[in-house]
Structures are given as C-alpha cells and as structure tokens.
Amino acid sequence: MAKVKYRYNPETLSYDRVTTTTGERMTKWGIMFVASIVISVIYYVIYSHIYDTPKEHSLTGKLATLKFNYQMLSQELDHVDQALSDIQKRDDNIYRTVLESGPIPASKRQAGFGGVNRYESLEGYVNSDLMIDVTKHSDKILKQLYIQSLSYDELIVKVKNKEQMAICRPAIQPVSNKELKYAASGYGWRMHPIWGVLKFHEGLDFAAPVGADIYATGDGKVIQTGYSGGYGKMVLIDHGFGYQTLYAHMNSIGVLEGSEVKRGQVIGTVGNTGDSTGPHLHYEVHKNGQHVNPIDYFHNELSPEEYVRLSEQSQKNDIFEKW
Template sequence: MAKVKYYYDSDTLSYKKIQTRKRDRFRRAMLFIIASALFGFLSVTVLLQYIASPKEKVMQRELENLKLNYELLSKRMEQSQKVLDEIQERDNNIYRVYFEANPIPEEQRKAGFGGVNRYKSLEGFDYSNMITEATKKMDVLSKQLYVQSKSLDEITGYAKDKEALLAAIPAIQPVSNEDLTRMASGYGWRLDPFTKARKFHKGMDFTAPRGIPIYATGNGIVTRADNASSGFGNHIRIDHGFDYLTLYAHLSKYNVRKGQRVKRGDLIGFIGSTGRSQAPHLHYEVWYKGQAVNPINFYYGELTPEEFQEMLLRSSQEGQSYD
C-alpha cells in the first residue's frame, strides 16, 4: 500500500493530503524508464570495450597467428640471405676468378628499386610497416637471386670451354662425410696443440678413425708421397696444373706413388697420426699460385648450402688445431 503524504498549509495552519495527479505519475515513470535505459546502454557500451565477441576472438587469434608466421618468414629470409651471401662471395672470389671473369659489383647485386613508390598500396593499414618491410626484403632477395642465377649461367658457359680446368680444381672434400668424426679445425689463426702459441693454420683438419680412406680432390699428378717434410709425417702432394696444388698430411699409409696420375675421387691414402700430430686426422691444404688459400671455398662439388653453412660456422671458430 502506498504511503499517504501530507504538507503543511501555512494559511490554514493545518496539514493537507498531497494529491498526486496521474499525469505526474506517468511522467515520473517515463523519466525512470528513460534513465534506466540510458544507464543500461552506457554500461553495455563500456563493457563491450573490454569483452570481445566470439568473432573478435577469432580475428584476434588469426592476427596472432599471422604475427607468428611473419616472424618465422623473417627468420627464413635472414637464413636464405646468409646462404646467398656466401654463394655470392664464392661466385666473385672463386668461380669468376677461375674463369678470369670480372666480379659482379656489390652495387649491382644489392641495388634498390627507384622511381614510383612500389609499396603505396600497402600503406594505411594497422601493420603497414611490418608488411612493407617484409615485402621489401623479399624483393631485394628475389633480385639478388636473379642476378646470381644469371651469373651462374655465365659461369656454366665458361665451364664448357674449360673442362680440363674444372676437373683439375680441388672441388670435393678429401674425406667422405660418412667417415668424418668432425671438422676439427679450419683455416686461420689457431692455438698450436704442442706450444699453445697462436699460429696461422694453413689448412683444415678432418678428424676420423685411423685407416679411413682419403681421396684426391681433383685430377693431377702425385709429386710427393713420402715423410721427408718436417711435421707432416707421411704425406702426399698433388700438382693439379693451372697453378693448383693440394697437400694431405699425417697419413698411416699411401695408396699412390710419386709420378702417378690420379683423378678426382681416387683413393690415395688412409687417415693416420704420423708426424707432428695430436690424434688421428687429415691435415689438408690447397695452394694457388704459390699461396695457401682457404680450402672451404672449394667444396662446391658435393656440399649443399646447408652443409656448407654448417662447415663455415665450425671452421670459423678459433680454437686449437690438431697439428
């Protein structure tokens, strides 16, 4: 039951009942309903800013997935760029040198794209910078691959006229991958295992069990197969012609003799630890025009880009050599 309300009438000095008209009651009711509706609308609007709908949740998951795929794509492009950089280095300093061809300038390999803004259509989005950056990297990588492909086509043309040179160049590992324990030491400054002094290591050390086969890395003539050179123990030297010479040291025994003509892949000796050696391994050197050069640049005959990258990483670590 509604309470009866009174007001004091100062003229009659008495209390009188307050009479509420239906119109007033209706107006108050409408104001209450409108205020309630407005409050509800504002509350829902605020909550929707913090509570995502199912569709928004799906879109958020897709966005997170796209970000993850972008990061993976970026890493793969970086890895591909490293491998391509190594191939370009070998192309300029090894392959093109073989055939007396001019190196490709760095500016030509990595030139950008001038003129009209190629990426204008990618602007105006929430992640435009990320998308544009990835597209630029892919464009540059694609152009470098195109230039390198054309270069290799050119090298192939030279090769057809220089089969004898290609057969002579020491282009494979002297020890098979299946027989390797590991590539123990690379070309460069290393610690001498006996004196512990820093010394320039002119070749690469391949560790493997005693008796593992050693192969000629290119066609040539055996000029030495003896132990008369200080430190090398039983060793073999092959003159490949075209100013190339290879040396194989610390052998347990020979399978060739001086003056013998050999071909790439022929068995010439076996792993040992003769001479100045710390453990069974092969010390292998490549000489060109009277200067020792890094043998790692000559394994293009059998290594995949991934295997070459792994060997490059191991050979660049400065540690202790085995001889």
C-alpha cells in the first residue's frame, strides 16, 4: 500500500495531504538512479586504488608462483652445474689422461655464446632479469654438455684405436717354446767371438729346428716376402700404429705379399738361409722405423719368471749370423 504523506500548514493549523504527480516521482527516481551510479563509480575507483580486484589478486598470485618456480629452477641448475663440473674434472683428470688426450682448456669448456643478443625476447617483463639469468645459465650448461659430448666422441675413437692397437701390436713369441732349443743372441751390442768387433744386433735369435713353425706376432699386413741378402728368406709385416716385425733366415715362406695375417697365424718355417750359421729365426720389432728390443713385446705369454729366463738366455750371445 502506497504511503500517504501529510504536511503541517501553519496558516490553517492543520495537516494537508501531500499529493505528488507521476512526473515529479519519475524525476525523483531518475535523480536517485544517477546519483547511485555516480556513487558506485566513485566507490569502485577508490576501492581499486586501495585493493586488488579478484582478477588482479589471482594474477599477482600466479606471478609470485612463477617467480618462485624460476628461483627453484635456478637452484636446480646450480646442482646440475656442480654435477657437470664433477664430470668435467673426471674427464680431464682420468679419462683424457689415461687415453693421453690431455685436458680440455678451461677457456674452451667455459666459452659462451657470442654475437647477437639471444635474450632480447625476454626483455621488458616483470621478471625479465630472473628469466634472462636462468636462461643464460641453462644455455651455458647446454654449451658445456656439448663440449663434453665432443670429448667423449674423441675418447671413443681413442679407445677403439687402443683396442685395435692391442690386437695388432707384436705381443707373442714367434716360435713356440716347444720348438725352442733356446733363445740366443740377444738384442743390442755384441762382440763377435772370432772377428773381435762390436756390432749392434737388431733382433732376437731363436734357435729351433728347420721346419719349426713361425707365427705372426700381431695382426697386420705382409708388406715384403722373398730373399733379401743376409736375411735370406724373410717376411716383413706391417701392424699399423708404427709397428713392423721382420722374420729372417726362413726355410719356407707361407704367406703372400699383400695378404692380411692374424696374430698366431703360421707365416713360414725356421730355416738357415742368408748369412746364418745354424737353423734359427732372426726376429726384429720396429717401432716408428726404429729397432726395439723384441723381448719387451712378448707380454701375452711371458710370466715374469719366463721373462727373466729368456732375457738371461738371450745374453749368451751365441752367434748365429755371419757378419
């Protein structure tokens, strides 16, 4: 029910009923409506200056979380960096040292990315500094991992070469102990018993019966066969990695020039050809074109005691070759 309003009339000393037209009421409501909107806007402006809107509040929370995540990521990268540093030290001090590669210079390991600014796209944000720091750190680790992987690639090749070298390197006795009468005439200077002159004996002589098998002492390729002056019938094998072995005074040759041989393969038999005074094998090992003592290349089959025995026997200096 609509309220009925009265107004006191001092002239008549009575209450007159107030009547309001529809137009007046519309105007009044209109003013109130506009006023309420204006007040609302004022409230909103003041409130939003003092407090975040729910959306802003949510975004602020997300931003804080993001910043925290970046900080955690930065800490994790520090741990990765430490682990990588340990791997680099092991690589330089153990693997590369054992494989005779030498350490990688720090300047190469720590080299950064040059040229254009890679982080331009990260500039202009609230957390730009943090984002750029973390990205730089991550890039640095990636670069170091790349250098490390190159080092491992290099070492894998070295290991494979070492394996191949172990197969090819002269490492056994060229005549079986069963056939061996004794090893005579060691490597080195010796005095000729009849002529009384010093001469360097460039190999090791194995006294064995004519026809006893001679074995290739490492994998390789036969690069020379046939009769060669004082050596008589001989075989020269190239083992790669700077190693060659020479077998002389042979009775028969069982391999062709250019053929590949395996360690332990029979390449011919003991004989007495060339400047030889009795059946024996004259065996030489060459390293980078230089004669070396063959006794140091029997690692695969000599025990320390056998090494001493062979070494002593070879000092007897029984002369098997005419000079």
